[in-house]
Amino acid sequence: MSDEGKKPQGAPEAEPKAAPPGDKPEVQAAAEKPAAAAAEKKAPAKPAPKKPAAKKPVVVETPYTLHVAPSPHVANTSLTTRGLMVDVVLGLALVVLAAVWFFRWHAVLVLAVSTVSCLIFEAIFVRMRGRQATLDDFSAVITGIILGLSLPWSTPWWICVVAAMIAIGLGKVIFGSLGQNIFNPAMVGRAFVMVSFSAYLGAGAYVDPHGAAQSILSQATPLTAARTAGTMPELWFLFLGNTNGSLGETSALASILGGLYLVVRRTASWEIPTAMVVVLAALAGAMQLFVGPNPALLAMKMTVLEHLLSGAFLFGAFFIATDPVTSPLSRQGKFYFGAGVSFFVWLLRTFSNYPEGLMFAILLMNSLVPLINRWTVPEPVGGLVPKRG
């Protein structure tokens, strides 16, 4: 019989010298949590019989074995911020590869500048708040990559830097850093530079006037073409990604594959992309069936698949809208959130002056997240607490 087997009965008497005075509750807790007790037994000077002892107290003289362990959310330490973020980086890797494949060194430059400046500004701003900079949790890297992927290939480097500064500073750190921000940081940075530098980032920024005629860089983006000429590239091109557009948005295939990886790994919720796809398809389909094309609004001609595959919709559905910090907590709320994003995407694509509305749709719905959380508090197990009197 080991020393720990006796502990539940005679704990106070067994080791009054070895254990510090404050140790008493922990010794008693050993009866309930052998795993925790094994860790705490470092203080007594008997390290040798620790391992076999840890199992002993739970063995009861019955046909059943009673396993006692801390709750999974305490015991399972594999779920860390860093782990989640590395997962997202892996999911984004495909999209980055597609961007580099289609836009070559333009993509490399924009992505590198925005990622590095996000890291630098994270370090600076967090230091300014007097906290320890947490660069190794990869959250600033993801903000930088998503920001870079959402910009046009021709973005000047200094715009990337300004966008990164706004994204990290005004989008994240000023609210209290990771986990406290209301709006998706990358979208805050992008919105700021999109509004500020429309001369550099408007529809003209995508088209290279000197490019070869066959090059994708010499074409208008699909959504711009849809609203100005009423035409769209073939669906196959939209799916594979040899169209013009922001770096990460052209290839629907890469977004879907990377996004499915995240969904399967449960890093991203499946509710938000599902709701977004269903609602956008329903809206676009309903408009096509019941309203039909309108000569004044050429964007109304877009079919369901053109809506789904073009622009940043799938990229945003899997990588931007699913940001766990800025999306609702409950499953029901996530459906509402996705539905709202899609509604605004459709509304802005069809009626606004911008060809794509995903960024504003996500920012708008981000601001509603606290409200959605309040509306969709899940019923606790065992029912709601009845109101008194």
Add this chain to the structure above:
Amino acid sequence: MSSTDGPTAGERFLNGILPENPVYRSLLGMCPVLAVTAGMKPAMTMAGAVLFVLVMANIIISLIRNLLQAHLRILVFTLTIAAFVTIIDRFLAAFMYSMSKELGPYIPLIIVNCIIISRCEVCSSKQRVFTAIADAVGVSLGFALALASIATVRELLGSGTWFGLPILSALGWKGWAVMILPPGAFLALGVLLGGVNWYGQRKKTPSTEVAKG
């Protein structure tokens, strides 16, 4: 005369500038602060208009403070303010027409500006004319200071100029257009307000520690 119990004229004057700054401390009059600070020129015109209205309203209210009926005082304040706002509004329309058009409804809206009503309520309806004038000038200076700080940030970042003079734009600055749009007003106000609060807390910390020790 109940004029001896309040703060003196000098205290009123100094308090209005920083310790009780209407924008950064009391958060009053946010509507013009957000609306007219896209550039220094409209901001300073607005500050001048507020100075005129506040001084004149404080003088009149202070003179008639013994006639005020408690239940009618807000009405009297508002009517007095409205009279002077009408004067400055017509004055701007006559002599600074383009500025008057740029400021649009925000000059008439001085009538319902909380800063002026609050000064009437706090100071001029209770204290002597001289104190009321000092209070009006101090608070107006505080308001002008706040408007100038926000407008400086917005105009420099937004268009690279200051009072229309090229400062940053002469160095090749590409204006951040969002700063002269409404979101820029909220961003600049929020960041500056945070900065003022942070500075205030930092200054306060040593003294409280001494007091504790």
